[in-house]
Amino acid sequence: MMQKIKPFDHLILIAGVLFLIAPVVMALMSSTHTPTDIHSNGLYLTPGSYGGETYRKVLTHKGGFTGDVTGLTMLMNSMIMGIGFAVGKIVLSMMAAYALVYFRFRFATILFWMIFTTLLLPLEVRIMPSYQVMSTLGLLNTYTGLIVPLLASATGTFFFRQFFRSVPDELLEAARIDGAGPFKFFIDILVPLSRTMMAAIFIIMFIYGWNQYLWPLLMTTDETFYTLMRGIKSILQVWIGSQIPDYNEAFALAVLAMIPPVAVVVIFQRMFIKGLTESDK
Amino acid sequence: MAHLSLRGVGKTYAGSTQPAVSGIDIEIEDGEFIVLVGPSGCGKSTLLRMVAGLETITDGEVRIGGRLVNKLDPAERDIAMVFQNYALYPHMTVHDNMVYGLKNRGESKQVIEERVAEAARMLELGPYLDRKPRALSGGQRQRVAMGRAIVRQPAAFLFDEPLSNLDAKLRVSMRMEIRKLQKRLATTSLYVTHDQLEAMTLADRLVVLNGGRVEQIGAPLEIYRSPASTFVASFIGAPAMSLLDARIEGGEIVLEGHRLGRVDHAEGPVTLGLRAEDLRISDQGLPLVVEHVEELGAQRIVHGMVGGQPLAVIDTSERQLAGEVLIAVDPARLHLFDTMSGRRIEASRAPVLEGAV
Structure with a gap:
């Protein structure tokens, strides 16, 4: 249907876009100037000439106390966190939801509600006991310690439970007649059907893992486990005496930190939409 | 197999x-x-x-x-x-x-x-x-x-x-x-x-x-x-068989005062089953007050009342139907059921008195 173009509506839309995109542009542009320029002139909306230098330094310059942490290491660590989080949470919550929905065992409903109420408890509430456990297990300064304690996901379990409940029972019955046991039914039928759900949860959980700050801060003292989020913070922490913080580098890291989540959203959103249009009816 | x-x-x-x-x-x-x-x-x-x-x-x-x-x-x-x-x-x-x-x-x-x-x-x-x-x-x-x-x-x-x-x-x-x-x-x-x-x-x-x-x-x-x-x-056959309260009196099936045929069964109340397709509109027989007619093309289903009880009849003619029509009943084609248990009564029926009033 043809719609009449209303200039005023577009004006509002354009204003909205500008408003939302301005900080990102500002960060990107500012990262291409020298720290002294930024310090004296404030933030930039125009590109500078220092960009190549900044990004090269951010990605490859060995910094930190030990002098062997580069931006690339931090990027890598964040990636491991993000993907480990998302994949781990999906696997774990799918299995939990599968058990809750398809196996009739005592207290299943109570168990579900117990899992569900943990939604009310944010990480911060249990951060000390979690730290204690990891410390006792000797998992400080390991990827296992970074990822595993946060894998149990009430949100994921809830989403998958709702989704599994919407799968028609006849599908399970047909699979049983076709000789698929509980494991085969899960792998052959349920997992492929859950693709869209998995994509949605991957987006949410990847970004959640990527943006973790407090937990890695507690769990790791070894600089080789630093994530991007900590890196940005540590650059701005050097304001001692007359030294100017490397604003450009902080901005560059922020821009770099933005790319993977954006990429994940773009890639999985396509899958997401494809999955939606492919579904039955 | x-x-x-x-x-x-x-x-x-x-x-x-x-x-x-x-x-x-x-x-x-x-x-x-x-x-x-x-x-x-x-x-x-x-x-x-x-x-x-x-x-x-x-x-x-x-x-x-x-x-x-x-x-x-x-x-x-x-x-x-x-x-x-x-x-x-x-x-x-x-x-x-x-x-x-x-x-x-x-x-x-x-x-x-x-x-x-x-x-x-x-x-x-x-x-x-x-x-x-x-x-x-x-x-x-x-x-x-x-x-x-x-x-x-x-x-x-x-x-x-x-x-x-x-x-x-x-x-x-x-x-x-x-x-x-x-x-x-x-x-x-x-x-x-x-x-x-x-x-x-x-x-x-x-x-x-x-x-x-x-x-x-x-x-x-x-x-x-x-x-x-x-x-x-009532479940098998369309339209559903009409089930009516009748009595057996003196060896004859009596529906709303009309005798439908001889039957060899004990006296008392029975449920009479009549299929619409076994009945036809005739010059004599059971009087039916027409209530409404369902046109199906090849045939039509005439719904009406016999005394106070509903009955359906299939009619293939083109004639106008209104008021009262007379229905011929073939005694060989009527079904008797026990009023209490609902079970079928197998009784020998004399194939006479078609349309007898």
Whole structure:
């Protein structure tokens, strides 16, 4: 249907876009100037000439106390966190939801509600006991310690439970007649059907893992486990005496930190939409 | 291909004292097409699902090909089932849908491909093998569901209202296809439906269920001609048989003061069953006050009252109907049921006094 173009509506839309995109542009542009320029002139909306230098330094310059942490290491660590989080949470919550929905065992409903109420408890509430456990297990300064304690996901379990409940029972019955046991039914039928759900949860959980700050801060003292989020913070922490913080580098890291989540959203959103249009009816 | 035997089969759901299904005894011959028919909630689907192994059997024995299957998994029972909503795996192609069960059974690739090709040819699914179910119409999906059953070459087919989701026209043609296919494959089949027309046209033998019990088992015509109870009488045949309160007085059936024929039965109240198609409008007979007329094209159904009781009559004439008409009753074609129990009364009737008043 043809719609009449209303200039005023577009004006509002354009204003909205500008408003939302301005900080990102500002960060990107500012990262291409020298720290002294930024310090004296404030933030930039125009590109500078220092960009190549900044990004090269951010990605490859060995910094930190030990002098062997580069931006690339931090990027890598964040990636491991993000993907480990998302994949781990999906696997774990799918299995939990599968058990809750398809196996009739005592207290299943109570168990579900117990899992569900943990939604009310944010990480911060249990951060000390979690730290204690990891410390006792000797998992400080390991990827296992970074990822595993946060894998149990009430949100994921809830989403998958709702989704599994919407799968028609006849599908399970047909699979049983076709000789698929509980494991085969899960792998052959349920997992492929859950693709869209998995994509949605991957987006949410990847970004959640990527943006973790407090937990890695507690769990790791070894600089080789630093994530991007900590890196940005540590650059701005050097304001001692007359030294100017490397604003450009902080901005560059922020821009770099933005790319993977954006990429994940773009890639999985396509899958997401494809999955939606492919579904039955 | 096998003999199917249900002996004293019953089901009581946990937490319920009332059995959902009880005392079902059916012997199904090899290659027979049995239709379970009844109103919703009569236990027909439960019974089918017990045979399939999707519901546990709490009483009695189910044997498929002589083998007791009570405790076996559905996959081990050597059956195939067609579901009402097709239950195709939405993420698999038609081909993969049909193949899945065979793969799980560890059939060789060559056997699988041969059987799929054969089923696809029979069901004219060849061009659609690479499509996903969502790209198919309702009738095609139904055929895929049947294909999935056929490729397994099971001892028995189980159909759970397979045509209910199709539109009326498609239902008629699919009905014929199912029947032809079953004849050709000669596979023992158990078919559940609530549609009495589907039941009549498909079945070798009908099993009419009511309240979890068998009301009557028999060939469609046998059940149509001599329904065992008022329930069967009103369920089988369209329009439904009219059931009227009558009496037997002096060896004659008396309805609202009109004598319909001699009968050899004890005096007292009886329920009289009259099929609309056995009655015709005549110059003499039972007076019927016409209430409304349903035009069906080839015929019309005249609904009216005899005394205070409703009666339907089929009429094929073109004449104007209004007020009172006279109905001829063939005494050989009327049905008598016990008013208390609803069971059929088999009594010799004298074939005289047609239309006597």
